[in-house]
Structures are given as C-alpha cells and as structure tokens.
Amino acid sequence: MPDLRLVIFDVDGTLVDSQAEILAAMTHAFDAEKRAMPSREAVLAIVGLSLDVAFARLCPDADTGTQARLVAGYKDAFSTQRAQNADHGPLYPGARAVLDMLAGQDNTLLAVATGKSRRGLDKLLERHALQGFFHSEQVADHHPSKPNPSMILTAMGELGVDRARAVMVGDTTFDMDMARAAGIANIGVSWGYHAADQLQPDILITEFGALPGAVDRLVGQ
Structure with a gap:
C-alpha cells in the first residue's frame, strides 16, 4: 500500500x-x-x-x-x-500510550532497531507485554553495529515502506547517524543517554506525547 x-x-x-x-x-x-x-x-x-x-x-x-x-x-x-528484579528497565512516561495510539492507526507500522541481542529484546518485550507489537524487530545478532543502516534498510525492505515514509526515533547520535545513512527522517528524544544538543535531529521532542505530531510532520499522515 x-x-x-x-x-x-x-x-x-x-x-x-x-x-x-x-x-x-x-x-x-x-x-x-x-x-x-x-x-x-x-x-x-x-x-x-x-x-x-x-x-x-x-x-x-x-x-x-x-x-x-x-x-x-x-x-x-x-x-x-x-x-x-521486575522493577528495573521501566518504560518511559507516556511511551505505552503513544505506542498504543500509533499501533491503532491502520497505515502505521512499528519496528525496533536495537543494539540488544535477540534474547535481550525478547525478554524486554515479554516484560512489558509488547510481544507481537512491532512488525519488524531488528537486533544486533544479525546486523553490523549502528550507525550502519542495515537494520533500517532491512525493516523497510521487509515491510515495503518507502524511505520518504519512514522515520527513526532514538536518543543517541548513533540512531540519528543510522537514519541519515539510510536516507530517512529522524526524531531525537531529550530523555535518553546522549545529550540532546549532540543529536542534531530533524525534530527533537521532550515528551512522548509530542511524538505522533512529529511523525506526521516528517512523513505525513
């Protein structure tokens, strides 16, 4: 489509x-x-x-x-x-509500591109009841490390989405550089592990609730 x-x-x-x-x-x-x-x-x-x-x-x-x-x-x-310790590794405030909102949109597909292993991602998805939530799950076991664009290119290829309609959301310069290498838009988040002023994203958001609007601005509705 x-x-x-x-x-x-x-x-x-x-x-x-x-x-x-x-x-x-x-x-x-x-x-x-x-x-x-x-x-x-x-x-x-x-x-x-x-x-x-x-x-x-x-x-x-x-x-x-x-x-x-x-x-x-x-x-x-x-x-x-x-x-x-089930209390470790919580979702950031507002993350689940935004994921539910985006997942409920018929034309929006969700994916992850992570430096975690397959085992690590599986455990995280199970902990947060997110199994089957993402249409493509790209992990470190099968790709070169970020910022190589392999994970993004594979996800787009699997799902048949054009570069102009794909966006990467991340907290590090590795995420932003990976998106640029793949030729797609990028959204930086201010609450992560790299300083926000290092990211130089297309759009920087400071709360999860701002993500849907940022996605609409960059790739259309």
Missing part, C-alpha cells in the same frame, strides 16, 4: 530506561575481569552500539579474548538482573 508509513524505535534510552541495569551489568563484567569500571558517562556514551563494538571502545587496550569475556559477562549479568 503506498500510504503505509513506518516508525522505527531504538529501545534503551528511547522506549525503556535501562540505565540502572546497564551500569550494574557493566560493573559485574569489569569486576570479573579485575578491570577498572569506566565512568558512567563513558558507559552511557556507548549505549546503542553492538556489545562487541561497545567494549572495543571502552577497552581499546584489551585483547579480543578479554573483550569477548566482558561481552559474555555483561550479557549474563543483565539477564540475571532482569530475572530477579
């Missing part, structure tokens, strides 16, 4: 506030390797990247074996935390 439009969401820092989980899992991974934990700012700066790329940036002096153990330790710690 020519009038279909696609809204692609980043996850951590955009839909879900995973900051506490991310920092705790990072601490566990670095402690296990007896390495100094990077600063909070350094950790949040790499949120959104695939884990292998993220740890390569955080630990450029570490060999590949050490980086692989850090990735594995992080994944295990993150998974354990989610199993033990």
Whole structure:
C-alpha cells in the first residue's frame, strides 16, 4: 500500500530506561575481569552500539579474548538482573500510550532497531507485554553495529515502506547517524543517554506525547 508509513524505535534510552541495569551489568563484567569500571558517562556514551563494538571502545587496550569475556559477562549479568528484579528497565512516561495510539492507526507500522541481542529484546518485550507489537524487530545478532543502516534498510525492505515514509526515533547520535545513512527522517528524544544538543535531529521532542505530531510532520499522515 503506498500510504503505509513506518516508525522505527531504538529501545534503551528511547522506549525503556535501562540505565540502572546497564551500569550494574557493566560493573559485574569489569569486576570479573579485575578491570577498572569506566565512568558512567563513558558507559552511557556507548549505549546503542553492538556489545562487541561497545567494549572495543571502552577497552581499546584489551585483547579480543578479554573483550569477548566482558561481552559474555555483561550479557549474563543483565539477564540475571532482569530475572530477579521486575522493577528495573521501566518504560518511559507516556511511551505505552503513544505506542498504543500509533499501533491503532491502520497505515502505521512499528519496528525496533536495537543494539540488544535477540534474547535481550525478547525478554524486554515479554516484560512489558509488547510481544507481537512491532512488525519488524531488528537486533544486533544479525546486523553490523549502528550507525550502519542495515537494520533500517532491512525493516523497510521487509515491510515495503518507502524511505520518504519512514522515520527513526532514538536518543543517541548513533540512531540519528543510522537514519541519515539510510536516507530517512529522524526524531531525537531529550530523555535518553546522549545529550540532546549532540543529536542534531530533524525534530527533537521532550515528551512522548509530542511524538505522533512529529511523525506526521516528517512523513505525513
């Protein structure tokens, strides 16, 4: 259908506030390797990247074996935390209402493009009762890390939506750069893990309730 439009969401820092989980899992991974934990700012700066790329940036002096153990330790710690504490990783205020609104529009398709693994995304969707909510789910297991446009291009290809009718919603420069590389519009959110003044999006929103109007402005109704 020519009038279909696609809204692609980043996850951590955009839909879900995973900051506490991310920092705790990072601490566990670095402690296990007896390495100094990077600063909070350094950790949040790499949120959104695939884990292998993220740890390569955080630990450029570490060999590949050490980086692989850090990735594995992080994944295990993150998974354990989610199993033990259902209060971690809440949706941002207003997120669910806006997702329900957009999902109720006949010509609007929803997707996610995330640096999370398939396992991590599945657990998050289950926790927030969002299974089957997104028409395309692109994860780090099957793509190069952001800002490579592979995830966006795959989602558009799967759903048959033109670039002019697709928009990326994210909180990091990686999301904005990925959208630009794919040739689609982008919406930055102010509540995430990169400073809002770094994003340079087509539109910056400061509350979830402003998202539907921003989508309409960029890709039409």
